Amino acid sequence: MKDGEFDAPAPPAKAASRVDEERRRMLRSAAVGGAVACAALLGLLDHRVARAAPRLRPPGALDEEDFLAACIKCGQCVQVCPVDAIRLGDLNEGLANGVPHIVARHQACDFSCDATQCVLACPTGALSHLIDRKEQTRMGVARLAAPDACLARKGAGFKGATRGADFKGRLRYAEIDRWKPQPVADHPYDLELCDLCVRQCPIENAIALAPMSDDPKDHRRTPVVKDACVGCGVCEMVCPVEPAAIRIEVRITGRDPGGPSA
Amino acid sequence: MSNRLIARKLRDLALMFGAAPKKPTPEDMTEDARDMLAFKKSPEQRKWRKAAIASERAEAAVSHKWRWIRWATIFGFNGLFVASYWLDLQLFEGALTASRVLGFHLADLNSSLQLMLAHKHVVVNLVIGVTTVWLIYAVIGGRNFCSWVCPYHFLAELAEMVHLKLAAKKLVRDHELDRRLRVVMFFVFAVLAFVSGYPLFEAISPVGILSRALTYGTVISLIWVALLLLAEIVWSRRLWCRYICPVGLGYGLAGVAAPVRIMYDADKCLHEGKCRQVCLVPHVLDMTKLGFARDVETPVGADCTRCAMCIDVCPTGALTFDILGLARSGVEDTPEDVGS
Numbered sequence: 001m002k003d004g005e006f007d008a009p010a011p012p013a014k015a016a017s018r019v020d021e022e023r024r025r026m027l028r029s030a031a032v033g034g035a036v037a038c039a040a041l042l043g044l045l046d047h048r049v050a051r052a053a054p055r056l057r058p059p060g061a062l063d064e065e066d067f068l069a070a071c072i073k074c075g076q077c078v079q080v081c082p083v084d085a086i087r088l089g090d091l092n093e094g095l096a097n098g099v100p101h102i103v104a105r106h107q108a109c110d111f112s113c114d115a116t117q118c119v120l121a122c123p124t125g126a127l128s129h130l131i132d133r134k135e136q137t138r139m140g141v142a143r144l145a146a147p148d149a150c151l152a153r154k155g156a157g158f159k160g161a162t163r164g165a166d167f168k169g170r171l172r173y174a175e176i177d178r179w180k181p182q183p184v185a186d187h188p189y190d191l192e193l194c195d196l197c198v199r200q201c202p203i204e205n206a207i208a209l210a211p212m213s214d215d216p217k218d219h220r221r222t223p224v225v226k227d228a229c230v231g232c233g234v235c236e237m238v239c240p241v242e243p244a245a246i247r248i249e250v251r252i253t254g255r256d257p258g259g260p261s262a
Numbered sequence: 263m264s265n266r267l268i269a270r271k272l273r274d275l276a277l278m279f280g281a282a283p284k285k286p287t288p289e290d291m292t293e294d295a296r297d298m299l300a301f302k303k304s305p306e307q308r309k310w311r312k313a314a315i316a317s318e319r320a321e322a323a324v325s326h327k328w329r330w331i332r333w334a335t336i337f338g339f340n341g342l343f344v345a346s347y348w349l350d351l352q353l354f355e356g357a358l359t360a361s362r363v364l365g366f367h368l369a370d371l372n373s374s375l376q377l378m379l380a381h382k383h384v385v386v387n388l389v390i391g392v393t394t395v396w397l398i399y400a401v402i403g404g405r406n407f408c409s410w411v412c413p414y415h416f417l418a419e420l421a422e423m424v425h426l427k428l429a430a431k432k433l434v435r436d437h438e439l440d441r442r443l444r445v446v447m448f449f450v451f452a453v454l455a456f457v458s459g460y461p462l463f464e465a466i467s468p469v470g471i472l473s474r475a476l477t478y479g480t481v482i483s484l485i486w487v488a489l490l491l492l493a494e495i496v497w498s499r500r501l502w503c504r505y506i507c508p509v510g511l512g513y514g515l516a517g518v519a520a521p522v523r524i525m526y527d528a529d530k531c532l533h534e535g536k537c538r539q540v541c542l543v544p545h546v547l548d549m550t551k552l553g554f555a556r557d558v559e560t561p562v563g564a565d566c567t568r569c570a571m572c573i574d575v576c577p578t579g580a581l582t583f584d585i586l587g588l589a590r591s592g593v594e595d596t597p598e599d600v601g602s
Contacts, residue, residue: 029440029505032498036506037450039486040462047460069380069459072373072388073470074356075478079347088474091483097465098359098474098483123360123367123387124377 043095052093054250055101056233058086059109059137060119060127064252070126073098077118077127083170083181085109086118102139104233104248109139111202111232112172112181130257135203138255140231140248142197142207144223150245151194152209155220158194161185162240169237171200184238197223197235197246204228207235266292270556271518274546274563278514280442283548286556294558298528302552315534318577328570335410340476347477357473358411359464360391367391371512372448373470376455376463396516404517408503408510409542409569413472414487418503421491425499437498439505441545448508468502469509500542514564521586524562524572528555530580537572537581547572550580561586 047068054064058077061067077100078086085107089096100118102109111134119127131137144150151158163169163184170181189196193209201207206229209221223235223246233248277283288296301307342354343361355362359373369391378385399407408415428434451463464470468490471483494501503510526549533552538544546566549555561584572581 025438025440028437028498029443032439032501032505033443033447033450036447036466037454040451040454040466043462043465044458044460065459066381069461070377070383070385072360072369072377072461073464073474074360075347075474076356076360076362078478079355088478088480090480091465091471091486095460095462095465098357098470098480121355121362123356123362123369123391124381124385125383125387 043097046094047096054252055089055093055096056104056139056231056248056250057255058100058102058118058127059111059116059134059139059230059232060122060129060131060257061139062126062128062256062258063254066256067126068096068099070124071099072124072126074123075100076121076123080113080117080121081109082112082117083107083110102233104236105244106237107169108233108237110171110181110200110234112170128257134230134232135228136257137230137232138251138257140233140250140255141229142223142225142231142233142235142246143249144225144245145247146241146243146245147222149241149243150223151241152221152223153212155218156194157190157192158196158240159188159190161188162196162238171234171238172202193219193221194240195221196238196240200234200238202232202234203230206230266556270560270563274565275518277545277548277563278511278565279445280440283545283554285551285554290556292557295528295555298558299553299555302533311532315532318532318534321577323577325574328574332410332569333416336413336416339411340413340473343473344477357470357477358413359467359470359473360388366394368395370469370509371396371516372451372509373461373464373467375512376451376461379452379456380459380461382456399513399516400520401522403520403522403568404564405510405514405566406517406522406568407513408507409567412469412509413476414468415503415567415569417472417487417491418494418500421494422500425495428495429499434496439498439501441505443505444508444511447506448511451508463508467507467509469507503542510567518564520564522568523584523586524566524568524570525582525584526550526555526560526562527580527582528558528560530578532578532580534577536575536577540571540575542567542569542571 057067062070073088075088078088085102086100087103089099089101091097093099115132116134116137119129119131147153161167161184165185167185169184171184172178173182173187176182195209198207198209205226207223207225210224212218212220212222231248231251235246236244236248239246291299342351343357345351346354353364358370360369362368367387367390369388371392374388374392378388425434425436429436455461455463466486468487471487474480475484490502528549531550533550535550537550538547541547543565546563549560570583573583
């Protein structure tokens with residue numbers, strides 16, 4: 001940017017260097033453009049090659065690939081969640097940077113909002129607008145991942161605050177306050193036989209305790225997950241053993257309410 | 263005079279898409295502009311201008327009025343997003359990629375376009391959101407999103423200050439790029455979204471990254487922003503905003519006919535070029551060179567972000583904010599933008 005008054009043609013000696021500079025500029029531009037495109041493609045490479053463990057997505061999420069395509073990364077779902085279960089991915093998640101997920105063990109979706117508020121908040125339908133009841137969601141399915149650790153299977157009870165006094169997670173305790181989720185740490189239990197996964201499950205008929213033998217004196221019970229399970233993760237959150245005996249197996253397909261496998 | 267208007271708008275668009283500004287021939291100029299140029303080229307006038315520049319530089323009065331107003335606006339908008347979540351204010355919910363403002367959908371053109379290309383669905387909410395945003399920016403200026411709202415612009419301005427300080431000490435040098443790169447990137451990312459099936463640009467867009475980091479605390483992504491800023495400090499001034507960001511191009515298109523713009527009055531101009539030195543997009547100020555103005559008064563084109571740094575720096579008031587249709591005497595092309 002030279003002074004405005006100066007606009008005489010460049011002397012011939014400089015003309016060659018001007019062409020040179022022009023060429024360098026083109027090369028630089030191509031290099032920068034290529035580098036930025038590559039930075040974006042790194043996310044794709046990471047997704048295709050390094051495929052990390054799938055994340056639990058919020059209720060109503062389309063099948064994973066469609067979900068990643070349809071999410072505009074605005075975080076409106078985060079804002080409406082009454083228990084702050086939804087978090088946004090960061091750069092370490094590659095192309096899922098800014099895409100919401102739930103870490104059930106820290107804070108599960110307990111449907112405190114009643115009508116899947118995150119779905120209503122989503123502007124793009126990445127959380128499908130085809131669902132309006134919690135029972136319709138298919139985030140994943142609960143699995144007894146560590147049966148030997150399960151207290152009920154040992155016939156053991158549970159006393160105290162599940163997950164300890166420092167646990168930050170919240171749940172709806174409808175009998176205390178239907179509208180305000182309460183800290184789990186404030187609600188100690190005193191159970192003869194641990195049935196927390198069944199007791200706190202927000203979905204009707206999704207999980208039950210079944211006897212482990214025909215002997216009526218055998219108090220041991222095993223959690224049985226039924227078809228109604230939506231994979232919200234409350235059982236994983238409240239499971240008192242460390243690590244959780246019951247965990248969510250994340251669905252990446254077959255969760256789209258509008259999809260063929262719904 | 264509508265032919266002149268159309269020609270000017272086409273020139274503005276070409277400039278935004280990366281064409282180099284051209285010096286007008288005398289035939290391109292209005293009679294007033296020719297007369298003024300002849301007058302300005304007289305030896306007495308040249309001498310007078312030299313003296314005026316010298317005395318202006320001796321005074322060295324620097325105003326940052328518009329910059330402070332603008333920075334306050336950037337902080338205000340982004341603060342509203344943050345407060346809407348953390349204080350449950352619920353005014354601006356979401357991020358700059360898409361949001362609800364008082365319940366109305368707003369969406370960024372570039373984000374929405376890539377999303378729909380990747381998802382291969384027309385998302386009605388996004389169409390509504392983009393249309394609303396476009397209507398707003400078509401009135402208030404277009405790329406003023408960049409300089410008045412975008413949080414990256416603010417950081418890039420700080421990086422630019424450091425760059426200029428270092429450049430003055432000859433520690434770094436600005437490496438200019440071809441401005442057509444931005445248009446290429448717009449299409450590259452659109453094609454990438456369509457072919458790959460993911461809106462890939464979104465993961466590396468500093469606009470969305472900063473917007474989310476502020477509201478949701480996703481701070482790892484700031485590493486990428488820091489890298490960009492570093493490149494802007496040591497290698498190429500305003501690298502991202504000038505040459506790469508397709509978001510700015512989207513808003514620029516929205517503002518092609520915006521009535522809010524910066525007006526250049528060649529009559530008052532000393533042609534010392536201070537405005538072009540501070541400008542993010544100096545090609546839009548090409549007419550401030552002596553003999554480059556086609557008219558006595560010329561509105562600055564669509565690529566202009568209306569950041570008003572040129573207004574702050576101009577010692578003679580030759581550059582001012584102008585709103586089409588609001589009374590200003592002597593503007594030759596007043597009824598222009600109607601219908602365009």
